[in-house]
Amino acid sequence: QKEVxxxxxxxxxxxxxxxxxxxxxxxxxxxxxxxxxxxxxxGPELLMYTYSSGNKEDxxxxxxxxxxxxxxxxxxxxxxxxxxxxxxCAFFTYNTDKLIFGTGTRLQVFP
Amino acid sequence: DTAVSQTPKYLVTQMGNDKSIKCEQNLGHDTMYWxxxxxxxxxxxxxxxxxxELIINETVPNRFSPKSPDKAxxxxxxxxxxLGDSAVYFCASSQEAAQETQYFGPGTRLLVL
Numbered sequence: 001q002k003e004v005x006x007x008x009x010x011x012x013x014x015x016x017x018x019x020x021x022x023x024x025x026x027x028x029x030x031x032x033x034x035x036x037x038x039x040x041x042x043g044p045e046l047l048m049y050t051y052s053s054g055n056k057e058d059x060x061x062x063x064x065x066x067x068x069x070x071x072x073x074x075x076x077x078x079x080x081x082x083x084x085x086x087x088x089c090a091f092f093t094y095n096t097d098k099l100i101f102g103t104g105t106r107l108q109v110f111p
Numbered sequence: 112d113t114a115v116s117q118t119p120k121y122l123v124t125q126m127g128n129d130k131s132i133k134c135e136q137n138l139g140h141d142t143m144y145w146x147x148x149x150x151x152x153x154x155x156x157x158x159x160x161x162x163x164e165l166i167i168n169e170t171v172p173n174r175f176s177p178k179s180p181d182k183a184x185x186x187x188x189x190x191x192x193x194l195g196d197s198a199v200y201f202c203a204s205s206q207e208a209a210q211e212t213q214y215f216g217p218g219t220r221l222l223v224l
Contacts, residue, residue: 008152032211043115043201043215044154086152092211098167099213101154 003027006089006102015111019076023089023102026070030100032092033065035074038104039085047087048074079109114138115216117202123222124192131188132219134202142166143185144203144213145177154201160185161208192223 006023013019021035032051036044048063050056056063062075076083089102115136124130136143144167145157159167160179174190185202202216 034211041218041220043203043217045215046212049211088152088154097159097208098156099211104152104154 004100004102007105008103010106012108015109017079019079021074021087021105023072024070025091029093029095030091033072034090036088036090037085044088081109081111084108115204115214117216117219121220125224128192129190131186132200134185136183136204140204140206141182142205142208145187146201148199166208194223197223
């Protein structure tokens, strides 16, 4: 079983739609749960991170973590064309001091 | 001001050549990283330096040699380039070692012909 699984997409939605991006993981030692956004030909940028189960909201973005199911999600409300990017889930544990990334989901929001 | 910068942005070279990629961060961070992103967008750590000291060294061919002249710079030298080295190489930095919040550079696109 892979340590992190992420649906590669691509996901194509109309402007204004609610988008749900998901990752599952198998390593119960993961302590931090992150979402990075990567625009085409750019480096990843940290969008949100959390370390506990539950929801964390930041504007139109909500990160959700369910440690019991080993499942994390990123919801984007009122999606905009500027949200078109690849979204990478990432996990961190002090056991290894490494960030482990998912393969990314490519999102396209069309006007 | 660019927080983490890399040069060159693009690198096209022949198999067997030796090349270097440079990274600089002006965030005052202690730790810097090299990541490789393959054609399927899979991003994987290669090396990590904290205050010029190597702290993470993944299973990477020894043709790859990182060098940190000071904590603001981390360079990657690649000897005897192979076709499979073609990828995007990202530099990143974090305030301290073992930190979940990392800041990435724009990437260096390496194509080996």
